[in-house]
Amino acid sequence: MRELEWTSSSDTPARTRLAIVGRGRLGTALAGALSQAGYDVSGPMGRGADGRGADAVLLCVPDAEIAPAASHVAPGPLLGHCSGATGLGELTPHEGFSLHPLMTVTAEGAEFAGAGAAIAGTTPRALAFAAELAEALGMQAVEVAEPDRGAYHAAASIASNFLVTLEAAAGRVAAAAGVQREQLVPLVRATVDNWARLGPERALTGPVARGDEVTIVRQRAAVEDVAPDLTPLFDELVSATRAFAAARDPSGTDTRATGARDGYAGDGSAGDRPRPGGPAGMNVIGTVAELRAELLEPRRAGRRIGLVPTMGAFHEGHLSLMRRARRDCDVVVVSLFVNPAQFNDAGDLDAYPRDPDHDAALAAGVGVDYLFAPSVDEVYPSGFATEVSVAGVTEPLEGAHRGRAHFDGVTTIVTKLFNMVGPDVAYFGQKDAQQAAVIRRLVRDLDIPVAIEVCPTVREADGLAMSSRNMHLSPADRVRATALHRALRAAQDAVSAGERDPGAARERALAELTAVSIEPEYVELVSADTLAPVDRIAGDVLAVLAAVVGGTRLIDNQPIQPNGGTGRP
């Protein structure tokens, strides 16, 4: 039996008379629970009740109605409310208290026992009464000071109400994929359970936690497709999760310990591969193990596998390689990896354009089967100590201006990609002519069983070779940059007109560049095979050049045909 413990002691203990005002879910649930706990409960009663005859009155009404309801209560009893956000000032002039159960109350009631409760009181006696009510309900009471109420209540909303909003969003997106809300329930339960048992750091799994940006991009594209109004929410959650993942203690990053099988935990098992399906059925893969597992069957079945190595920021040049691979091969793999090892300048690496969102959509659009986008750690795990270096074709031109390390970076990553994918054929662009020559030499010298296909340079309408770097050009430099193509054409025109002296043809090219104040790094007529300068224009000759235009380094080349052809492949 509940006695008047909070009043002066009396000879004959009497049950505390408690009036509950407010007939909503909370009033009803608290009336039942407190009655069971031994209080002499009247109510729940309507909002105009004056609480006469009660030792304490508890207002279970919406925040806006606390003050009006309080004004009806006769002087005398303690007066409390159940709001988390509203202060005790609304209860003036009564001796006031508050008791806010940190528990959801639905039409089915509430399980108060074991839950937290925020309490406050305008006097020690009122505070003690709030604590007594909490204890009677089996709740863990914590006193929340007036200035902290806002934060406390916001935390409660984020933890419960917003979680429901998130699950509703997940349910909508799942429904679009034909997955029932009920099928998400075990995942949500396991996640909440992990969060409770292990803490947030260790409970966090999934693509954001493991830095799998390309999968995030694919997910975002799918959300935009099936529930565009949820895209801003998705973006905010990704960036908040990213910040949380980056800030957490490294000891908390073990995603395997959680037991959460959300299908994206990144432990390499079949269940956490990016799923096939989505807008165009392309599969995005982040690890070598997954890639090998995917390609095992096609390889056994003797299907032709094509690889297009790229560094992303796709344009028509990249897409032309992918289309060609699609046409020639049964399985098309595109690798997307901005290879730090081939950049000789950290600033250049940082500034390299990245647009994985667009890239995934474009690759899917041309029918690529697998977009292989490994992390830097996946490609160069700690302790990595091997380099593949090709001599003979790497020294001049790009090798001389970017340094040999550039090509060492290229040949190392391409060798690794060949070993990871095991392609029958790999596609490269004529745009990077020296690179193509270096790769040919690499596979020949190391007996790598892959055919190398070099595809024509794709150009803008005004002749500028497409390049991921073109986006860095200002409008004025974009116009100046067309001189690179004019310079190559001038060399071809000279040769077509009978010129066989490479020096003279070079001068014609140079004139086009100097006309727009472009000082090239090099302009040369070289052997297409060895990249060495030629004495005389005969056989397979390449006009090659590199220039920095407004801070952006551009390269271009053109096969030169002595017989008067356009030189265009």
Ligand code: AMP
């Ligand atoms: P990147 O992403 O710049 O490493 O290029 C990936 C592949 O696309 C390389 O084999 C390039 O030579 C090729 N590529 C780049 N630009 C073009 C272009 N304009 N036309 C044809 N191929 C290109």
